[in-house]
Amino acid sequence: MKVFLCLAALAAVYCAVDSKHTSPKVQVYSSKPGEFGMENTLICHVSGFHPPDISIQLMKNGVELPDAKQTDLAFKQDWHFHLTKSVAFSPLREDKYSCKVTHGTSTKDYAWEPNM
Structure with missing residues (x-):
């Protein structure tokens, strides 16, 4: 029932708001400074987008990382949405990570970018 109410609310918002398309602003970073071989958290924060039709995948060498956690879809007063997805990882020099x-x-x- 709760999921149905959320979907109904999103549908109402989508229909009620100007259907102007706004591309997302994307930030990819780690919770700690990037150190190869050390445990860390890869984070992708996506904000300022409309409509709320969006999908986020955290990738390692082009393959989606399992067990990622995603926040609930939220929006600001101007109806632009934001969402964050994160996953534990231990980066290696030869691997490429992306959102x-x-x-x-x-x-x-x-x-x-590990900023090392």
């Missing part, structure tokens, strides 16, 4: 965001029909990959 793959699909908003409507557009898909983009955003690379994690």
Whole structure:
């Protein structure tokens, strides 16, 4: 019942708000400074998008990382949405990590930079 109410509320918001499409702003970072071989958390924060039709995948070498956690979809007063997804990882020098965001029909990959 709770899921149905959330879906109904999102449908009402989607229909009531100007259907203007706003692309998401994407930030990919880790919770601690990137150190190869050390446990960390990969985070992808997606904000400022509309409509709420979005999918976030955390990737390692083009393959989705399992066991990622995602926050509930939230929105600001201007009806722009935000969402965060995270997963535990231990980065290795030879691996490429990214956040793959699909908003409507557009898909983009955003690379994690370890800043080492």
